[in-house]
Amino acid sequence: MLWGFVLNLTVGDGLALLRSNTLYQTVGVTSTELGLQLQAERARSSVAVTTRDLTEDLGKQRALTDKSVTGFRRATAEAGDAIGGELRGPLDTLNRELDRLAAIRADIDTGLSSRLTGLNEYNRVLDALFRLYDHLVSVPDLAIFQQASSLQTMGNAREVIAREQALISGALIDHQLTAPEAAAFTEYAATRKFMHARGQAALDAELRRPYEQVFASSIFRDFTLMEARIVTTGAPPLDAPTWNATIGQVMTQLDRLGVSSSEEVARRAADAATGTLIRIGVAGGLGLVAVLASIVISVRFGRRLSAELAGLRSSALELSEKRLPHIVERLRRGEEVDVQKEAKPLKVSGSAEITDVARAFGSVQSTAVQAAVGQAALRRGVGQVFLNLARRKQGLLHRQLALLDGMQRRTHDPDRLEELFRLDHLTTRMRRHAESLIILSGAAPGRAWRKPVPVLDIVRAAVAEVEDYTRVAVETMPGSAIDGDVAADLTHLVAELVENATIYSPPNAMVQVRGDLVSNGYAIEVEDRGLGLSEAEYAGFNGLLADPPEFDLADSDRLGLFVVARLAERHGIRVLLRRSPFGGTTAIVLVPRTLVNSQPALPAADQDEPAAPAGRTPSTRTLPSRTRKKALAVVSGGTHAGLPTRIRQASLAPQLQAKPPPEPERKPERSPDEVRDLFSAFQRGTQRAQEEANEEGEA
Structure with a gap:
C-alpha cells in the first residue's frame, strides 16, 4: 500500500509537469497572442477617442483581435482534460470579459466613453487574462515554479508599459493630460518599477542575464528618463516621434525576451517530466519487486499466525463453552470441584505472543473457577444455615403441634376449642414456611x-x-x-x-x-x-x-x-x-x-364425607x-x-338436587352436660385417628 501511495504521488508529479507543458503549448501560446492584440487595439482606441475618427487601421486591429479570440477559444477546447478545476474559474471569467468587447467598442464608436474610461475597460479584460496566466503556472517542481512565476511578473510589468504607451498615444494628439490621466500614469510608472525589481530578483542567472542587458541598454534608459519627466511635469512628452520610437523598441525587446524565456522554462518542465517518469519506472520496478517479496513473506507469516490463532480460538471456545459451564453445572449440583485439577492450562504452541495470551486465558480460567467454587461454597453455607434454622423451627413447630393436640384433647369448651383450632392453623402455616426454607436449601422436608x-x-x-x-x-x-x-x-x-x-x-x-x-x-x-x-x-x-x-x-x-x-x-x-x-x-x-x-x-x-375406603390410612x-x-x-x-x-x-345444579325429605320432629335442645359429653367423644375420636396416622407415618 505504501509503495502504491508513493508511486501515485510520483506519477502524479510527472503527469502534472506534462500537463503544464500541454497547457503552455495550447492555452499559453494563444493567450500570449491574444494579449498582444488586445494591447494594440487599446492603443489605437485611445487615439480614436481623442480624434473622434474611426480609422481603417482601427478596424483591421479589431479584426486581428477577434481572430486571436477565436484561436484562443479553439486552443482551450483542444487542451481538454489538461485544464483542471483550479484553471476553470479564471478561464470562465476571461471568456465573460471577452464577450464584453463588442459593448466596449460600441461605447468608443458612439463617443460615450472618455479616453481614460475606454482604457480602463480594456485594462479590465487584460487583468482577467493575466489572472489566467497566474493559474497556468502550476508545476510540482519548485525551481521551475519559481522561475515561471518570476517570468509572469516580468510579463505583468510589460503590460504596465503598454498601458503607459496607450495613455500617452492619445495625449500626444491634444498635447495634454487630464489630472486623472496624470495620476493613472504615475501609478503605472511606480507599478512597473516594482514589478521589474521583484521579477528580476527571483530569476536565476541564466534567465536574469538577458533582462539585465535590456535594462542596461541606452534605449531603456531613455525610456525611464521620459517616463520620469511625464510623472514630474504631468504633461505628455514634447517630442512625440522620439517617445513612440523609444517605447516601441522597449516593448519589442521585452516581448522577444519574454518568448525566449518562456520557451526555456517550458523546455525545463518537459525535461523534468521526462526525468521524473524515468525515475518512476526505475523506482516502480524495484518497488514492485519489494512489494511482491513482502507479499510472499506476509502470506507465509499470516498462515502461520492464522494457524496459531485458530488453535488459541479453539482452546478459548472450549474453555468458555464447555469446561467452565460444566464446572458451574457441577457446582450447582453440589459436587466438589478441585480447582487445581479443573483449571488446566491451555495447550497452545506458537510465538511468544500467542503463548502469553494462552497463559493469560489460563489465569482468567483459574480465577473464574476459584470464584465459582467460592460462590458455590458461600451458597452451600447459606443454604446450610437456612436448613439448620428451618430444621430447628420445624422441630419446635412439631412440639407445638403436639402441645396443641394435648390441649385440644383436654378442652371441652367450644370457644376455647375454636381458638386452639385457629392456633393450630397458624402453626400449620408456619410449618409450611419452614419447609420452604428446607426445600430452597436443597433438602427434603422429611x-x-x-x-x-x-x-x-x-x-x-x-x-x-x-x-x-x-x-x-x-x-x-x-x-x-x-x-x-x-x-x-x-x-x-x-x-x-x-x-x-x-x-x-x-x-x-x-x-x-x-x-x-x-x-x-x-x-x-x-x-x-x-x-x-x-x-x-x-x-x-x-x-x-x-x-x-x-x-x-x-x-x-x-x-x-x-x-x-x-x-x-x-x-x-x-x-x-x-x-x-x-x-x-x-x-x-x-x-x-x-x-x-x-x-x-x-x-x-x-x-x-364417605367412610374411608379399605386400606386407606x-x-x-x-x-x-x-x-x-x-x-x-x-x-x-x-x-x-x-x-x-x-x-x-x-x-x-337445582335440577340435580334431591327433594328434601319431610322435616322431622324437632328434638328437645341438649343440656350443657350432653354438649360436654358430645365434644369429649369427638375429641377422643380425633385423638385415636391422630395416633393411628402417626404410627403409619413413622412406619
Whole structure:
C-alpha cells in the first residue's frame, strides 16, 4: 500500500509537469497572442477617442483581435482534460470579459466613453487574462515554479508599459493630460518599477542575464528618463516621434525576451517530466519487486499466525463453552470441584505472543473457577444455615403441634376449642414456611407416607394451610391417589399456588380448585379472579417453573415460585400458568401417571364425607383431623363458634338436587352436660385417628 501511495504521488508529479507543458503549448501560446492584440487595439482606441475618427487601421486591429479570440477559444477546447478545476474559474471569467468587447467598442464608436474610461475597460479584460496566466503556472517542481512565476511578473510589468504607451498615444494628439490621466500614469510608472525589481530578483542567472542587458541598454534608459519627466511635469512628452520610437523598441525587446524565456522554462518542465517518469519506472520496478517479496513473506507469516490463532480460538471456545459451564453445572449440583485439577492450562504452541495470551486465558480460567467454587461454597453455607434454622423451627413447630393436640384433647369448651383450632392453623402455616426454607436449601422436608394418599385429601390439606381458606372452593374430583412419598411435597406445592391465588385476587372473590384424571396423569387447576399478568410475564414465570434456576437471595419476592419450581422438578411434575377466561390466572399442576393410583370417587366439601375406603390410612398433618372440617370447601351458610358449617348439595345444579325429605320432629335442645359429653367423644375420636396416622407415618 505504501509503495502504491508513493508511486501515485510520483506519477502524479510527472503527469502534472506534462500537463503544464500541454497547457503552455495550447492555452499559453494563444493567450500570449491574444494579449498582444488586445494591447494594440487599446492603443489605437485611445487615439480614436481623442480624434473622434474611426480609422481603417482601427478596424483591421479589431479584426486581428477577434481572430486571436477565436484561436484562443479553439486552443482551450483542444487542451481538454489538461485544464483542471483550479484553471476553470479564471478561464470562465476571461471568456465573460471577452464577450464584453463588442459593448466596449460600441461605447468608443458612439463617443460615450472618455479616453481614460475606454482604457480602463480594456485594462479590465487584460487583468482577467493575466489572472489566467497566474493559474497556468502550476508545476510540482519548485525551481521551475519559481522561475515561471518570476517570468509572469516580468510579463505583468510589460503590460504596465503598454498601458503607459496607450495613455500617452492619445495625449500626444491634444498635447495634454487630464489630472486623472496624470495620476493613472504615475501609478503605472511606480507599478512597473516594482514589478521589474521583484521579477528580476527571483530569476536565476541564466534567465536574469538577458533582462539585465535590456535594462542596461541606452534605449531603456531613455525610456525611464521620459517616463520620469511625464510623472514630474504631468504633461505628455514634447517630442512625440522620439517617445513612440523609444517605447516601441522597449516593448519589442521585452516581448522577444519574454518568448525566449518562456520557451526555456517550458523546455525545463518537459525535461523534468521526462526525468521524473524515468525515475518512476526505475523506482516502480524495484518497488514492485519489494512489494511482491513482502507479499510472499506476509502470506507465509499470516498462515502461520492464522494457524496459531485458530488453535488459541479453539482452546478459548472450549474453555468458555464447555469446561467452565460444566464446572458451574457441577457446582450447582453440589459436587466438589478441585480447582487445581479443573483449571488446566491451555495447550497452545506458537510465538511468544500467542503463548502469553494462552497463559493469560489460563489465569482468567483459574480465577473464574476459584470464584465459582467460592460462590458455590458461600451458597452451600447459606443454604446450610437456612436448613439448620428451618430444621430447628420445624422441630419446635412439631412440639407445638403436639402441645396443641394435648390441649385440644383436654378442652371441652367450644370457644376455647375454636381458638386452639385457629392456633393450630397458624402453626400449620408456619410449618409450611419452614419447609420452604428446607426445600430452597436443597433438602427434603422429611414427611412421607407408606401408602398412597387421596388427591382430595391432599387438596384439602393444602387449603387448610392457607390463611384465607374460607375463600377457596374445592370441586368434586375423580377418585385417585398420589404416592405417599410425593403427597407431602404435592400438598406444599398446591398450598403455595392456592395462597398466591388468594393474595392476588379480590378479597370477596372465590378461588376455584378442581382436579381431573387425564391421559398423562392427574391435573389440578387453581383458578383466581384477579387481574392476571401480561404474556411476557406468563412466559417468564413458565420458563422459571420449567427450568428452575439457582435461587437468588435478592429475589425474595418470588420465594413461593422458586419453592413450587423446586418441588415440581424433584418429582417430574409440570406446572403451567396461563390467563383465565375470567381475567385472572389459572395454575395447572400435572402429576405424571407414574405417581397416580386409582381410588374410588371422592366428594367435594359440600357433600357428605364417605367412610374411608379399605386400606386407606389418614394422613398425618397432610390433612390434620382437627382441621378437616375447616379444609372442606366453604359455601354459603352460618358457622357455629367460628367453625364452618357444611350444606349438603350446595354446589349441585337445582335440577340435580334431591327433594328434601319431610322435616322431622324437632328434638328437645341438649343440656350443657350432653354438649360436654358430645365434644369429649369427638375429641377422643380425633385423638385415636391422630395416633393411628402417626404410627403409619413413622412406619
